[in-house]
Amino acid sequence: MKVDGRHYRSIWLEPDGRSVGAIDQRRLPHEFVVAKLTSCEEAADAIRTMLVRGAPLIGATAAFGVALAMREDASDAGLDRAYRTLVVARPTAINLKWALEEMRTTLAPLSRFERTEAAYARADEIAEQDVAINQGIARNGLPLIEGVAARRKPGEPVNVLTHCNAGWLATVDWGTATAPIYLAHERGIKVHVWVDETRPRNQGASLTAWELGHHGVPHTIIPDNTGGHLMQHGMVDLAIVGTDRVAANGDVCNKIGTYLKALAAHDNDVPFYVALPSPTIDFAIDDGIRDIPIEQRAAAEVTDMTGRTADGRLETVRIVPEGSPVANYGFDVTPARLVTGLITERGVLKPDRASLAAAFPERIAAE
Amino acid sequence: MKVDGRHYRSIWLEPDGRSVGAIDQRRLPHEFVVAKLTSCEEAADAIRTMLVRGAPLIGATAAFGVALAMREDASDAGLDRAYRTLVVARPTAINLKWALEEMRTTLAPLSRFERTEAAYARADEIAEQDVAINQGIARNGLPLIEGVAARRKPGEPVNVLTHCNAGWLATVDWGTATAPIYLAHERGIKVHVWVDETRPRNQGASLTAWELGHHGVPHTIIPDNTGGHLMQHGMVDLAIVGTDRVAANGDVCNKIGTYLKALAAHDNDVPFYVALPSPTIDFAIDDGIRDIPIEQRAAAEVTDMTGRTADGRLETVRIVPEGSPVANYGFDVTPARLVTGLITERGVLKPDRASLAAAFPERIAAE
Numbered sequence: 001m002k003v004d005g006r007h008y009r010s011i012w013l014e015p016d017g018r019s020v021g022a023i024d025q026r027r028l029p030h031e032f033v034v035a036k037l038t039s040c041e042e043a044a045d046a047i048r049t050m051l052v053r054g055a056p057l058i059g060a061t062a063a064f065g066v067a068l069a070m071r072e073d074a075s076d077a078g079l080d081r082a083y084r085t086l087v088v089a090r091p092t093a094i095n096l097k098w099a100l101e102e103m104r105t106t107l108a109p110l111s112r113f114e115r116t117e118a119a120y121a122r123a124d125e126i127a128e129q130d131v132a133i134n135q136g137i138a139r140n141g142l143p144l145i146e147g148v149a150a151r152r153k154p155g156e157p158v159n160v161l162t163h164c165n166a167g168w169l170a171t172v173d174w175g176t177a178t179a180p181i182y183l184a185h186e187r188g189i190k191v192h193v194w195v196d197e198t199r200p201r202n203q204g205a206s207l208t209a210w211e212l213g214h215h216g217v218p219h220t221i222i223p224d225n226t227g228g229h230l231m232q233h234g235m236v237d238l239a240i241v242g243t244d245r246v247a248a249n250g251d252v253c254n255k256i257g258t259y260l261k262a263l264a265a266h267d268n269d270v271p272f273y274v275a276l277p278s279p280t281i282d283f284a285i286d287d288g289i290r291d292i293p294i295e296q297r298a299a300a301e302v303t304d305m306t307g308r309t310a311d312g313r314l315e316t317v318r319i320v321p322e323g324s325p326v327a328n329y330g331f332d333v334t335p336a337r338l339v340t341g342l343i344t345e346r347g348v349l350k351p352d353r354a355s356l357a358a359a360f361p362e363r364i365a366a367e
Numbered sequence: 368m369k370v371d372g373r374h375y376r377s378i379w380l381e382p383d384g385r386s387v388g389a390i391d392q393r394r395l396p397h398e399f400v401v402a403k404l405t406s407c408e409e410a411a412d413a414i415r416t417m418l419v420r421g422a423p424l425i426g427a428t429a430a431f432g433v434a435l436a437m438r439e440d441a442s443d444a445g446l447d448r449a450y451r452t453l454v455v456a457r458p459t460a461i462n463l464k465w466a467l468e469e470m471r472t473t474l475a476p477l478s479r480f481e482r483t484e485a486a487y488a489r490a491d492e493i494a495e496q497d498v499a500i501n502q503g504i505a506r507n508g509l510p511l512i513e514g515v516a517a518r519r520k521p522g523e524p525v526n527v528l529t530h531c532n533a534g535w536l537a538t539v540d541w542g543t544a545t546a547p548i549y550l551a552h553e554r555g556i557k558v559h560v561w562v563d564e565t566r567p568r569n570q571g572a573s574l575t576a577w578e579l580g581h582h583g584v585p586h587t588i589i590p591d592n593t594g595g596h597l598m599q600h601g602m603v604d605l606a607i608v609g610t611d612r613v614a615a616n617g618d619v620c621n622k623i624g625t626y627l628k629a630l631a632a633h634d635n636d637v638p639f640y641v642a643l644p645s646p647t648i649d650f651a652i653d654d655g656i657r658d659i660p661i662e663q664r665a666a667a668e669v670t671d672m673t674g675r676t677a678d679g680r681l682e683t684v685r686i687v688p689e690g691s692p693v694a695n696y697g698f699d700v701t702p703a704r705l706v707t708g709l710i711t712e713r714g715v716l717k718p719d720r721a722s723l724a725a726a727f728p729e730r731i732a733a734e
Contacts (some may be wrong), residue, residue, distance in 0.1 A: 178554025
């Protein structure tokens with residue numbers, strides 16, 4: 001997608017054919033800085049410090065990290081060391097482990113003289129595969145937006161609400177929840193996105209608003225408290241969010257607060273869709289609410305806020321009283337009964353056990 | 368309630384018998400500063416600049432403002448001028464107008480030599496009346512907390528979730544939503560309060576957490592996104608919130624985001640109560656969702672955040688991308704069907720037309 005009129009991905013191979021470029025997402029929305037990763041350690045640091053974030057992007061970064069490692073030491077020991085360095089950078093990200101296994105499976109049978117070139121090729125494939133999946137999500141989600149647009153008077157936008165950042169910055173390109181939105185925008189459909197701020201880390205206000213704004217998609221940032229009121233007054237046509245994990249029964253784990261928006265959508269007959277690449281479905285988890293563990297994160301994400309002062313300095317300020325405890329649950333689980341459909345690269349699926357199993361027979365066989 | 372071990376109200380007559388003390392709520396939670404109001408203009412400024420806020424407290428401040436005015440000019444013209452100065456300080460606050468009408472009705476028939484003393488006496492009565500109403504809310508709400516406590520193992524707290532600040536800082540003392548909580552705490556019942564941050568103005572994190580902490584009530588600040596997850600996992604026993612206006616049909620207008628918490632409470636069988644002084648019921652409004660106008664407030668409340676830096680400076684920072692529009696709806700309306708009960712000074716009422724009319728026959732007669 002575009003930044004200041006120029007096409008970007010969130011990660012790419014630099015023209016030198018060796019080093020890897022990535023947008024430093026820690027600096028957004030206040031500064032647009034491109035980082036150059038030149039070693040496996042730098043790639044691991046980028047993941048650890050959240051210079052890159054978003055499960056698909058973490059996977060792609062790890063894959064390029066292995067390629068960078070091969071340049072320095074393509075021996076079996078070097079491959080092992082790269083794997084071990086990268087796998088601990090964000091221990092809970094499933095895509096990270098998946099990408100590293102892919103790289104190891106590809107490289108292990110090769111001689112060390114072939115590994116560097118093969119590593120770059122496979123990392124590139126992993127990135128391209130993410131883009132292709134997201135384009136599939138875009139195509140499958142597009143008719144949902146087109147359906148609303150067809151009922152609109154000319155000039156009236158389709159209003160989509162989203163939560164957190166399931167945008168192109170979380171993937172290599174296109175995003176998941178944003179993919180149908182970007183495609184609709186490209187097709188000339190008038191779309192307007194209500195962007196939930198998404199406290200406490202503000203990924204909506206900091207990242208989703210930034211990427212929509214730079215690509216030219218009309219949007220409005222709202223406090224997380226606002227969505228219910230908008231839906232009650234007919235100001236939201238559909239909601240599309242991303243997800244970190246979908247259970248076999250269709251329950252959806254996503255950024256904390258998603259459940260509240262799903263409740264409001266249900267109460268006001270607003271369709272509530274979840275967009276995801278199919279590897280996000282975890283057939284080993286039978287009941288999402290009961291079995292998906294919810295990460296508790298650092299208090300500082302709630303107590304402190306970083307932004308830019310009127311005279312341009314970046315400052316971090318404390319916004320709660322000294323001595324008041326805070327709780328910071330990272331995710332919640334939306335029961336399948338509140339989800340209208342799961343937008344995947346294989347189509348829009350009903351969020352239930354039978355539909356998921358029918359769409360992914362090879363996954364069921366593998367469990 | 369207490370601040371650093373000493374009992375405070377939010378507003379009081381100073382020992383000099385003339386000037387009026389008030390806690391400067393703009394500085395909380397970062398600084399505890401007492402302001403001294405010595406003229407009608409200073410009282411109007413305090414209301415306008417939100418040095419004081421909360422409908423009952425605004426009413427009391429306006430009443431004292433008239434008393435301060437009478438010291439300078441107790442003529443009919445002086446009384447008129449005081450009324451006109453104060454009534455525009457926050458045009459939408461119903462209690463402001465009510466308190467000023469009360470003051471005028473009391474003072475107009477008196478000679479100008481009697482007015483100053485009578486004004487202070489009536490202002491004091493208005494403040495005391497607010498405290499008495501809130502103590503009534505406390506007594507009527509207490510059994511709801513006691514009921515949960517009776518089912519608890521010793522040492523396990525009753526978990527109450529609240530939104531925004533309907534605490535003693537919004538009133539003269541006790542608060543509305545917090546009144547039953549403070550009374551339970553005084554009676555030795557173990558209570559723990561989940562405090563919604565309440566974006567965008569953060570009244571929960573800034574004011575409710577501060578007042579609960581200073582009074583010694585255990586509490587935890589949570590992002591507004593969190594309550595649904597807590598309710599889903601049995602971590603909330605009941606919700607108590609305040610309200611700005613209740614319609615004749617029981618619909619509840621309150622700080623934006625209240626509706627989302629009411630939906631989550633309903634979905635998880637968590638009782639959802641609204642605490643209010645009865646003047647907050649507006650029998651002239653028949654249907655809350657249809658007829659209560661929702662104020663849109665300044666974008667800066669969403670785009671900017673003020674807090675304290677690590678080295679102690681107060682700074683305001685911008686937290687959204689340049690050029691991204693924001694929307695800031697101040698309130699939402701929770702349909703009566705989601706409200707378990709209205710805690711008033713006349714008892715806990717069902718949120719429906721018949722129950723409200725039966726409890727306030729004199730109000731119905733007056734419409």
